[in-house]
Amino acid sequence: MTEALQILQKYWKHDSFREPQEAIIQSVLEGNDTFALLPTGGGKSVCYQIPGMLLNGITLVISPLIALMKDQVENLQKKDIKAIALLGGISIDETSDLLDNCKFGNYKFLYLSPERLQQEWLVERLRQLPINLIAIDEAHCVSQWGHDFRPAYLKIKDLKEHFPTIPFLALTGSATEVVQKDIETQLGLENLQTFSKSFNRENLSYHIVHTEDRLSKIQQILTKNPQSSIIYVRNRKACVEIANQLNYLGFKATFYHGGLSFKEKEAHRILWMENKVQVIVATNAFGMGIDKPDVKTVIHIQIPENLENYYQEVGRAGRNGEKAFGVLITDKTEIELAKKLFSNNTISKEFLKDVYKKLNNYFQIAYGEGYNEHFTFNLNAFCSQYQLSVLKTFNALQFLDRQGIITLINESSEKVKAQFIIPSKEVIRYVSLHRNEEEIITTILRTYSGIFETEVGINPNLIAKKSKATEKEVIDTLHNLEKANVVSLQLINNDSYITFNEVREDDLTINRISKYLEIRNKTKLEQFKRIIDFIENETTCKNALLLEYFGEKKAKPCGKCSTCLKKKPTNTVLVVDKILSLLREEHLTSKQIEAELNIDQEELIFALQMLLDKNKIKSNNKHQYYIS
Secondary structure: OOHHHHHHHHHHHOOOOOOOHHHHHHHHHOOOOOEEOOOOOHHHHHHHHHHHHHHOEEEEEEEOOHHHHHHHHHHHHHHOOOOOEEEOOOOOHHHHHHHHHHHHHHOOOEEEEEEHHHHHHHHHHHHOOOOEEEEOOOOHHHHHOOOOOHHHHHHHHHHHHHOOOOOOOEEEEOOHHHHHHHHHHOOOOOOEEEOOOOOOOEEEEEEEEHHHHOOHHHHHHHHHOOEEEEEOOOOOOHHHHHHHHHHHHOOOEEEOOOOOOHOOOOOOHHHHHHOOOEEEEEOOOOOOOOOOOOOEEEEOOOOOHHHHHHHHOOOOOOOOOEEEEEEEEEEHHHHHHHHHEEEEEEEEOOHHHHHHHHHHHHHOOHHHHHHHHOOEEEEHHHHHHOOOOOHHHHHHHHHHHHOOOOOEOOOOOOOOEEOOOOHHHHHHHHHOOOHHHHHHHHHHHHOOOOOOOOOEEOOHHHHHHHHOOOHHHHHHHHHHHOOOEEEEEEEOOOOEEEOOOOOOOHHHHHHHHHHHHHHHHHHHHHHHHHHHHHHHHOOOOOHHHHHHOOOOOOOOOOOHHHHHHHHOOOHHHHHHHHHHHHHHHOEEHHHHHHHHOOOOHHHHHHHHHHHHOOOOOOOOOOOOEEEE
């Protein structure tokens, strides 16, 4: 393994492998089919990239995430390693040229999506390449019991017929025991070597906080832990609102969501990565490829879909090995809302069929036609025309996408971006002089908080509906505001795109995939119940609950999660008394209190939270505590 270590040091600038990377690489080099379960931050990509560098030929990497493929290819190219990705939206001729480059251009890595394997001509072209390894990333997608099942992954097994001597390497960051066994079966893995890393993160403690005053709790947490933090929220609007509120309170914060342009995303991400801001408020669109070692706290103020997603998101804290915290802030109302949203957005076979038929009618596709036809698509306009729930319809379209019936490229469903560039009192003056535009302008202001501070995406269809105007009147009003130098305006030409991968067959199509929908709904319900139990269970250690979910039985209580800390009442009372005694003398920071009392940090934090919750103490802008 000397040569493998040299490659790691030369290209990845690491002195040594993480456990169990070296053993995985050795297994692959010996020609074994290999399964690797490495939780978030475990360094999965190195496990196939280094063997790919050592072996003659090209490594085929199958991944479901376009953005991740782009990221991997760019990172390899920066290292002067030849890599290429077959992304969507390119013609057969262009694809053929890229494959010729792979064959004759000494490329080392070829990335493609599993859906590509459904194209027989492309598989035939792959057979002509000197493939040395087939790596399957996000391998849990092959299992019907996984949290992101994609039937296209079932085609991967067919590659065994074409490449019988080539090793398969299946990689995933989250898989239960049932899913692991299903992966082995569905991929036809033979002479299998299995490697896994414990899901236990000794430096990370999990806390469930029940409170209605989320902002106050966030303020307390960020004051006590002024290091780098992530706050996960449910939607784009909350991203901007929470970031603005934190900036008002004196914290440096930015935000990140899928509606931002690439340039904006990069600018906001770099601010946070370079510690120019303490906090990034984000939807779950943020996180892929993020490896920031000094994240102290990850806060959720919404309930994630499942424990797999939660573990991955919270696992971005504490990668430097220092103490870190995962805090989920919730209350009974939020839990009931989550349950209601889950129920309302579960897709039935009838609803899926209805959406599919209306989608074809929307684009005037006749029965038996539509194969390989491409259309621009506005989700909000479609849902408005047919009186459909936007989120539920998006879930249905996403399911059709993952079954390979359509390809949905969701670049943006917002056609316009705008920002008010004059003070609010001047906007009021403008409205008083243009009464015919008043309803549209006030609707925009009510709908998009933060539009004075930053450029936001405007949905003209939504504004038209709320203000009882037409979409054209909304656009005309925005143009008038731009001419009067009231707003900066950007029209976005690219929208979402849909490609129909099959001819229209209505009942035949939906009946064929309905069994997968039934399994998906059953799996998602079980996963949702498990995360609700994780939140509501006040007797079992949070870390033990997580480990048990991922198949690690009989885990000992961690002693530092919110459940474990509640079992230390006597000690906490003593700590509380000592803190109050100190604060009667002077204002002190948490570090000063910790040094004075010489106590464990988790015990101190719990005691301070208790005192803050009961309004016994307060904190100032110097991060000092004092008796209120």
